[in-house]
Amino acid sequence: MSNTDHQDAIKITLDDLSRVKVQEAGGGPILPASPGSKSYGTITDAAEQGPVVRDERGSILLQGWFYLGLSGLLGAVAGWAIAEPGFVDGSQGGARWGNFWLIPIILTLMCLGFGIAESTVERSLKKALLRGVLSLPLGVLLGFVFNILGEVVYAVLMNISVDLGAHSERNPALWIARGLAWSAFGAAGGVIYGIVGQSSKKGTYGVMGGMIGAAIGGMIFDPIALLTHVGSVSRAVGFALVGLSTGVGMGLVESALKNRWLYVLSGPLAGKQFILYKPRTTVGSRQQSDIYLFKDSNILPEHATFELTGSRVQVRAVGPVYLAGSAIQSRVLQDNDLLQIGRYSFRYKEKQRS
Numbered sequence: 001m002s003n004t005d006h007q008d009a010i011k012i013t014l015d016d017l018s019r020v021k022v023q024e025a026g027g028g029p030i031l032p033a034s035p036g037s038k039s040y041g042t043i044t045d046a047a048e049q050g051p052v053v054r055d056e057r058g059s060i061l062l063q064g065w066f067y068l069g070l071s072g073l074l075g076a077v078a079g080w081a082i083a084e085p086g087f088v089d090g091s092q093g094g095a096r097w098g099n100f101w102l103i104p105i106i107l108t109l110m111c112l113g114f115g116i117a118e119s120t121v122e123r124s125l126k127k128a129l130l131r132g133v134l135s136l137p138l139g140v141l142l143g144f145v146f147n148i149l150g151e152v153v154y155a156v157l158m159n160i161s162v163d164l165g166a167h168s169e170r171n172p173a174l175w176i177a178r179g180l181a182w183s184a185f186g187a188a189g190g191v192i193y194g195i196v197g198q199s200s201k202k203g204t205y206g207v208m209g210g211m212i213g214a215a216i217g218g219m220i221f222d223p224i225a226l227l228t229h230v231g232s233v234s235r236a237v238g239f240a241l242v243g244l245s246t247g248v249g250m251g252l253v254e255s256a257l258k259n260r261w262l263y264v265l266s267g268p269l270a271g272k273q274f275i276l277y278k279p280r281t282t283v284g285s286r287q288q289s290d291i292y293l294f295k296d297s298n299i300l301p302e303h304a305t306f307e308l309t310g311s312r313v314q315v316r317a318v319g320p321v322y323l324a325g326s327a328i329q330s331r332v333l334q335d336n337d338l339l340q341i342g343r344y345s346f347r348y349k350e351k352q353r354s
Helices: 014-018 043-048 064-086 097-121 125-163 172-196 200-219 221-228 231-257
Strands: 260-266 273-275 280-284 304-309 312-323 326-332 338-341 344-350
Touching: 064 097, 064 231, 097 125, 097 172, 097 231, 125 172, 172 200, 172 221, 172 231, 200 221, 200 231, 221 231
Parallel strands: none
Antiparallel strands: 260 273, 260 344, 280 304, 304 312, 312 326, 312 338, 338 344
């Protein structure tokens, strides 16, 4: 029996086939979708495009000037609290152990704070512990050395100021003399900062900023004493401001003089900047990495490296790394390049050369 259901046959001519365009596997123009149709992407898109990561507002806690300033302040206050009970004011005559240990202890704890501050805010506790073990003995040694240096410079500058007619503690010449002498304390902090950071350039910037900050703190030490009229209070406030200004100075100078860095746009470290000092900077989920990325199981212990060669920075990927949304294995970076590693996104920046 013949089929009674009849349908018109679909006819495709050679002319119809010649008008069809097929996108090649390696790329090519993408034809616009017809109105009302849905687009689900392609297998190539899914394999090569990174996750969409939204920029987040950075925390002030991750700014170098802030956490270095805070660590300097806390270190100075802690040192004062330890030594103050054993300190005797000059007007009371005599001296106790606190008169000898006050500044070395304060300087030691300031150096300890500078040494572990960056690792602490990055939540790399193992690295902070290792840096603390290194910073503490170095801080003790440099605390005494730079204290002696500061006292010698202070004595010389005081004699010069007195010879020039500065006979009152209200004379600004004496404030300047103390500030210049105490800049040595900031230099000690910068040296420790560079040693634990394994970078001579980091240390140089730290010394410059530390000396500027400590000099400012030293110059306002005597005016604070004149305002408070209480020896213990003036020392507490004065040394706290010395520690604060030293750390802030280190952070600001380092940020101002940096040449190449990664700014974190999103992820738990949003707002943090990683300055690329070393010839080889490691990135990964291992706490000892130069850039430790946590809270992401997709990040390998050593996920990528940034290699500095002359004026170029090249990223080499071990795990998935995306540049402007496309997967890469190795690439020389350009200013403003956008990188994604797991849930983190970075903006690579270079200081423009004139």
